Amino acid sequence: MAMIPRALQGVIEAFGQLPGVGPRTAERYAYYLLRSDPSKAVNVAETLGRLHKSVAYCPKTFALMESGQKLSPLYTNPKRDKKLVAVVADPFDIVALEKTNVFRGTYHVLGGLVSPIEGIGPENLRISELIKRIDDDRVKELILATNASVEGESTALLITQAVENKRLKVTRLARGLPVGVDLEYADQITLTKALEGRQRW
Amino acid sequence: MAMIPRALQGVIEAFGQLPGVGPRTAERYAYYLLRSDPSKAVNVAETLGRLHKSVAYCPKTFALMESGQKLSPLYTNPKRDKKLVAVVADPFDIVALEKTNVFRGTYHVLGGLVSPIEGIGPENLRISELIKRIDDDRVKELILATNASVEGESTALLITQAVENKRLKVTRLARGLPVGVDLEYADQITLTKALEGRQRW
Incomplete structure (x- = not known):
């Protein structure tokens, strides 16, 4: 698209590679960074540049x-x-x-x-x-x-x-009712596991 | 969190600044890039580094x-x-x-x-x-x-x-029925605007 500067298009495409990020979301991220202080984009860039070198x-x-x-x-x-x-x-x-x-x-x-x-x-x-x-x-x-x-x-x-x-x-790991969840909202499989794994009280 | 390397934590925090990105999503993005080929993170970093300089x-x-x-x-x-x-x-x-x-x-x-x-x-x-x-x-x-x-x-x-x-x-810009949308699914305000803005056929 000629009306989107190449560098911005590049950022949109780069964000678009992230899992679950569609073109609209990628645009929103890119445009957000473009409107923000340049230090924000530079900070993201620098942390990403270090990522693979610093993590093992x-x-x-x-x-x-x-x-x-x-x-x-x-x-x-x-x-x-x-x-x-x-x-x-x-x-x-x-x-x-x-x-x-x-x-x-x-x-x-x-x-x-x-x-x-x-x-x-x-x-x-x-x-x-x-x-x-x-x-x-x-x-x-x-x-x-x-x-x-x-x-x-x-x-x-x-x-x-x-x-x-x-x-x-x-x-x-034990399967059963998540703490704080009402029994009536638990799905059948979870409840079955909770019954099977019941413990003496 | 001591078990997350600093550089990865930095990337998670950087992504967390994007609009609508919570800690879990930021983690997912960061970890995705960490697992991918390093060139991908470097590419995102480079495009972001150029963003403000190249766009006016x-x-x-x-x-x-x-x-x-x-x-x-x-x-x-x-x-x-x-x-x-x-x-x-x-x-x-x-x-x-x-x-x-x-x-x-x-x-x-x-x-x-x-x-x-x-x-x-x-x-x-x-x-x-x-x-x-x-x-x-x-x-x-x-x-x-x-x-x-x-x-x-x-x-x-x-x-x-x-x-x-x-x-x-x-x-x-005209308000009215979006093309391809059934009349019965249009909200009242849109339908009111569509009536008000009706055109000779």
Whole structure:
């Protein structure tokens, strides 16, 4: 479009690559930055320019870490129990679990979930690295902390099968009523899981 | 949060400044770029870094233009009728009108709409510049092409009053049924406007 300057068009196209961002939203972001003080766009540019250089993946847990570090503090911290490993799909799942302040084990980031639609198979997940860790660190319990979705369940099943011949406990995050949600609004599957997983009071 | 590297946190905060982007969405954007090829983040960074340097506002129409240009081609193009001016709120409204391929006049970008809630008063819009253009270019018709919203209507009214003593025709984009929409789904106000503005067939 000739009436949109090339640089602005470039920003619109760049934003349009972000997940879930359509042309209208990309336009809104770009135009917002154009109207704002130039320092704002420059700040976004600079942080983005540093992103890949400054962030690294821990070679043990595959959690995110500063690029200067050799291993994630989530792994090296002596207060962490290396024999207890929570298996998660993405690095941000770690943030959610850490916020609970009750987990004292370490993590293993799979890097996704099995999804035939998105073309993600077992070979795309860090399962062999997990198996190696189980042996190296003599892991006693694996907590499968994947989503309660079809992909999350399939991935959990896959890992359960992959560690079948290991001597360790495999657990799964409890399914049930979310705290603060009325029973009448819970869906049938959640309620079924809540019933199945009922505990002595 | 200690488990999120600083550079990633910086990108999340930068995206969080964009309109309508909450912390979860900002995280999703940032993590998407982190997982993608580094060239993608660098590309976004570079386009953003160029944005303000490469884009300028035409001093006559306030349309966007390349920073090397003195005036927007929308104004200087001899095929454009300078005596017919469409008054719009934002530069992107020009894109929408240009797509119709039927408008041969020029534009005047107000830079927003009157909005007491957002603290935008008449003094924040480019109304005096419009008055000057009306005199300089001997404008014959002003098409008020603002939104059919409260702010759009107030701004249109404001401009009508501001040019009261000028000898020119002031028109407003027609309100009525959007093409392709069933009459039964049209809201009352739109239908009222469609009735009022009915035309001989």
